[in-house]
Amino acid sequence: MTARLVAMSFEARTPKSVAGFWGSMLDRDVTETDDGFLLPGSPTQVGLAFHRGSQNRLAQNRAHLHLTSTDAADQHRVVAQALDLGASHVDVGQRPEEGHIVLADPDGNEFCVIEPHNSYLAGTGFLGELACDGTREVGVFWSAALGWPLVWDQDEETAIQSPAGGTKVAWGGPPVAPRVGRSRQLFVLAAEGGEPGDLAAEVDHLVGLGARLLSVDQRGHGELADPDGNEFRLRPA
Structure with missing residues (x-):
């Protein structure tokens, strides 16, 4: 027996507006639910949801999104679209020689626009990865829970992917940041x-x-x- 992953849900101060941002970025319709707003996924693309939460952020997010690009012009287009919709550049310690561009959505959730020709995310689709802070144990757990095979298991870093392909869900291994309060992102x-x-x-x-x-x-x-x-x-x- 396995469960189906409906979405990664983000706690948001303004869930309707941030759902609208991501709906525009991912070209998905936004559906209102009992506790927030849902951008339904597909067999190959993970769904996203946004629910109202506290305005006090006690710690950095433990998960963030990776968007892919096909070439330099496409990466520039994705970044420009995000900025036009209300995103902002953010410094999380990335090095100048790294090809990805780090932004934050209008609610402050970090995401990366990945450099073109990134072989690790080849064929994953536009929402290429949900990158999480976590141990190898939790990657193995989610592989079994969802029935998604491990497609990366090296140096305590893990990644899983639907048997249909598409978005990867990954955990970066140690050191894992200490938990502070409840998680602001959770699987549904x-x-x-x-x-x-x-x-x-x-x-x-x-x-x-x-x-x-x-x-x-x-x-x-x-x-x-x-x-x-x-x-x-x-x-x-």
């Missing part, structure tokens, strides 16, 4: 089948893989934590 999963028993069975499956059950709300939706302590949500399909 759907238990296939849609029946209450399917949800309970998927919780048991995830716990068996190394997750911890944190809570269940009045709708029966679960909040769990992966082996690194990162919260994630499980709901019916």
Whole structure:
């Protein structure tokens, strides 16, 4: 049994506007949900969601997006489009000789526009990678939880990818920044089948893989934590 990855959800001060930014960047429709706004994904592109959260940011984000480019002109076009939509340049310690360009969306979430001809992200599509802070253990956990094979497993760095291809989800290995408060980004999963028993069975499956059950709300939706302590949500399909 495996769960389906619905989206990576970002806590946002202005979820509607930042969802609109990413909808324009990724050319996706924005759907309003019970707790925010969703940019649905596809079999090869990870969905994104935005929910309202605290304005106090206690630590740097533990995940950020990588957008790909086909050539130098395309990289310039993507950067220019993002800036026109309200993004800004940001310095996270990148070196001048590195080819990627680091920006922040209007809500302050960092993302990178990757240099053209990057072989690691070849064939992944425009949303090439969701790059996360985390251990090898958590990469192995998510591979098993989603049924996505490990496509990179070296020097404690891991990456997984849908069997259909597309967006990679990666963890950079140690040193892992200490956790401060709740995660501002979390995975939203759907238990296939849609029946209450399917949800309970998927919780048991995830716990068996190394997750911890944190809570269940009045709708029966679960909040769990992966082996690194990162919260994630499980709901019916």
